[in-house]
Amino acid sequence: MPVRYATGSRCGVRSGRRRRARTTAASQASGVAPSPRCPxxxxxxxxxxxxxxPAERFDVYAPRAGSSGASVIFMVHSGGWKHGDKGVAA
Incomplete structure (x- = not known):
């Protein structure tokens, strides 16, 4: 079964063996893994x-401290323009 991530106010990527094990266990138990927390x-x-x-909205994730020259990633969820939601890809 593919891992689906829960939506919410989280972002980022989980790392570490213990976190990966918890995510894997959660996805196997419920089919939905918790989303990673934002740093x-x-x-x-x-x-x-x-x-x-009014439905055309996006979220911005930026460093709290000023970072001139910081990289930008523009992510567009694919497939679901008619029925999709940015929260699904969160």
């Missing part, structure tokens, strides 16, 4: 409008 040094701004439709 403390990341500021999250949610639901910024980018178009005329």
């Amino acid at each position: 403390a040094d990341v500021r999250v701004t949610r639901d910024l409008a980018y178009g005329g439709d």
Whole structure:
């Protein structure tokens, strides 16, 4: 069964053998693994409008401290433009 991640106010990537084991156990037990937590040094701004439709929203994950020259990753969830939601890919 593929691992599905729960939606919520989390981000980032879990690392470490113990965390991986917990995630694997959770996904096997329920079919849904907990989403990774956002690092403390990341500021999250949610639901910024980018178009005329009220459903057109995106989230920004940025360093809390000013970081000129920081890299930007623009992620677009695929397949589900008609029925999908950005929370599914969170």
